[in-house]
Amino acid sequence: MTRSSLRGALALLAALWAVGATGLVAFAVPADAGGSDTTWSVVPADANGPDGRSVIDVELAGGQEVTEHVAVINRSTKPVVFAIDANDGYLTAKGYFDMRPSDATPADGGAWIEAPDKVTIPAGATSVVPVKISVPGNVTPGDHPAGVTASVETISGQVRVQNRVGVRVNIRVTGAYVAKVAVTGLRTEYTWSWNPFAAGSVDVTYTVANVGNIRLAPDSRVRTSAFVGESGWDDTSEAKTREIMPGGSREFTARVTGVWPMGPITTNVVAIPSPAGKSLPGITAERVAIDTMVWALPWxxxxxxxxxxxxxxxxxxxxxxxxxxxxxxxxxxxxxxxxxxx
Missing domain, CATH: 1.20.5 (Single alpha-helices involved in coiled-coils or other helix-helix interfaces)
Structure with missing residues (x-):
């Protein structure tokens, strides 16, 4: 092997190790460790066992603390040692909840959670793990997402794989809540119909950012206005129910049909956010509107x-x-x- 080939092989091995070091977190569903007979699940619980919740929601003032519980259920036919980890939560590009890797130092809500490092659970048994949440006294009010996982590591060749199953923990710090969004990056493109007797469509892309301090579930209204009339699009898909975390953003797309190419076409996007999770009486987010124009001639x-x-x-x-x-x-x-x- 030449020196350059050796360097390439080492780089590939390092990349495989980095990719395999941590798996995505599965929330509230059973998981198996790399195809072995180790299967387990993690659910919210009280001191006596699973309590039927799907996530843990806590609302605390700065300086307060509370002890919650998660139940780790070993569905395997052998005893298993599970590593318990807490870290900050975030949303993926598609709007699904995930956690930072276990080797990353938590910087927000995950840093406020204390749990045992490991727990050994007999085959087919359930262990209730206490989770202590202590909110510092000088943190920003609003939502600080986090999560708790139980994980098992496996070795596949020379790659270490960490399989994690977790519970989402929504930590809301009381105070002055701010519900606010910003809409940016509005782009439109007209698509002509091959049939001259049929109207075309306008493809719309825009980004909604949460610039407040609480989780928001966005809804959108898209309207186009042309020389021969108006057309509209409402987001009726499940995507509108996926929230945006404070400081986060999501890109949305829409296709407005029935638009005739008769010169300038104005597109108006209105973002209509509402607080996600527990209702907050008196807290509403203002609608934010943005518009742009595209020319479409009737070719x-x-x-x-x-x-x-x-x-x-x-x-x-x-x-x-x-x-x-x-x-x-x-x-x-x-x-x-x-x-x-x-």
Whole structure:
């Protein structure tokens, strides 16, 4: 192996190790460790066992603390030692909740959680793990997402894989709540229909950022205004129910159909956020509107018009030539008759 090949192999091995060091967190569902017979799940609990919740929601003032519990259920046929970890939570690009890797130092809500480092659970048994949440006295009011996981490490070749199953912990610090969004990056593109008798569509892309301090669930209204009327689009998909964390943002797309290309088309986007999770009486987020304009000329319709004009001209030319030919034949026949009479 040459030196350059050796460096490439080492770099590939390092990349595989980094990729395999931590797996994504599965929340509230059973998981297995790399295809082995180790299967487990983690759910919210009280001191006696699972309590039916899907997430842990706590609301505390700065300086307060509370002890929650998670139940780690070993569904395997052998005893398993699970590593317990707490860290900050975040949302993926698709809006799903996840946690920072276990080797990352928590900087927010995850740093306020204390739990045992490890727990050994017999086959088929359930262990209730206490989770102490202590909020510092000088933190910013609002939502500080976190999570608690139980994990098992496996070795596949030379790659270490950490399989984690966790419970989401929504920590809300009381105080002056701010519900506010910003809409940026609005882009529009017109798509013509191949059928000149059908309208086209406007593809809209925009970003909604949560610039407040509580989780928000956005809803959107997209309207287009053109020379021949207005069209609209409402987000009826499940995507609108996925929240945006404080300081986070999400990109949205929409397709407004039934838009005729008759020159300038104005697109208006209105973001309508509402607090996610526990209701907050008196807290509402203001609607934020942004608009832009795109030009769309009726090329298919103009092409059809041009074709009709060409057909019309061709018919006129053909008729004119036919008329002249008939006139010449009539003149020739008349000339022949004169010759015959003479």
């Amino acid at each position: 298919p319709q103009l092409a059809l018009l041009a074709l009709l004009i060409l057909v019309f001209l061709a018919i006129r030319v053909t008729r004119s030539r036919r008329r002249r030919r008939i006139e010449k034949l009539v003149e020739l026949r008349a000339e022949q008759m004169r010759v015959m009479r003479a």
